[in-house]
Amino acid sequence: MTTDICSQSRRSPRDRIVDAARYLFRKHGIRGVGVDAIVDAACSNKMTLYRHFSSKDDLIVECLRRAGMEMDNYWRELEDAHPGDGLAQLRAWVRRIADHLGANDCNCELMSAAVQLTDEDHPARSVIKRFKDAQRDHVVELCRNAGVANAELLCDTLLLLIEGARLNQQSSGSEGPSARFAGIADAAILSFAGSSSVPE
Amino acid sequence: MTTDICSQSRRSPRDRIVDAARYLFRKHGIRGVGVDAIVDAACSNKMTLYRHFSSKDDLIVECLRRAGMEMDNYWRELEDAHPGDGLAQLRAWVRRIADHLGANDCNCELMSAAVQLTDEDHPARSVIKRFKDAQRDHVVELCRNAGVANAELLCDTLLLLIEGARLNQQSSGSEGPSARFAGIADAAILSFAGSSSVPE
DNA sequence: CCGAGGTGTTACAGATCGGTAACATTGGCG
DNA sequence: CGCCAATGTTACCGATCTGTAACACCTCGG
Known part of the structure; x- marks a missing residue:
């Protein structure tokens, strides 16, 4: 279909x-x-x-690894579209997530998998954690490149907002709090970037 | 155990x-x-x-209804602890969520249920949506009572941060972005409350 | 042409699932 | 005591699930 x-x-x-x-x-x-x-x-x-x-779990792991690889490709596309401009890459990233909130072709796979695979020792857990750590490192680097003083803080703020928006989309629908995600996240970026040269 | x-x-x-x-x-x-x-x-x-x-689904619905009732009780406790003070209730609410992030005795039930029950017409979906809408209305009222100009915007910001923190806790662990949730959320509240008497 | 590797088909095993029937047991209340 | 309702016990049904065995096919290179 x-x-x-x-x-x-x-x-x-x-x-x-x-x-x-x-x-x-x-x-x-x-x-x-x-x-x-x-x-x-x-x-x-x-x-x-x-x-x-070898098993269904093995297939699950492969699915998540492919989702992670596609995300890596997207990071490269962003770098090509806005070479060296961390701020632009951050804003484009947020905008893309906002645009794809309704569709299910986003990379929610890795996070919703964490909710569904509750076993602590499921082979997919390590894949999820490795991807999450790499994503965080990369976003922190983008923030730092954008001239943000407290890069880690902006990074974690964005990650919380993003996953909150994705989750809220599923429970409250498109008219819920996730509708304001784009504005909230972009305002956060600009707020941090605006006070870039003001450490502390 | x-x-x-x-x-x-x-x-x-x-x-x-x-x-x-x-x-x-x-x-x-x-x-x-x-x-x-x-x-x-x-x-x-x-x-x-x-x-x-009558069925397992019926039991699921009852579980979610009880989780929602416990949340209503908590709203009343907050009102009793800080009568008429929306700002204090908001901050206490955020602090409690941050403290209970690691434990699984929080009310993540309603949101994680939405991820697991993917059928659009599952009887639990209406319970989840009804609870979510009521929660949003109540938080908006607290924000408005706290003197915040754009109450809906602060409400949605907090809701996104909260659910993002809960979800991130499951995929990235306690040392992930959710570790900074308390600071981020409280800063958001104070930021909005600070510009309370300055509409637009 | 022929053989080999990847693929499709059928059937099945073993376990677990949600849900039910028939019967035994318990505890409270007159 | 004796009754009655709620609860517990055992056994089972049909469906579904992951995973496997045996065999047929089909394409392609030598």
């Missing part, structure tokens, strides 16, 4: 399975979709899935 | 089941715990559960 993975029969079954899994995971939750539904949406079969992935 | 519901045999089986369900839902996720585990933790049995609740 929305993205007919079955019609992409020229792609490898492995890629179709991963894409179908990511789509269904976003739509029905990781625990709410079974491998049968995944291979059905991918126009493949269970045997092929288990020839590429 | 942590809270031995079984030893509270004087309480009604219904209450023990609901409490055990809420505890396990928080710990392993709504979809990650079965009715057998619930009645086992409650030292009851499946038949008694299904005599009180």
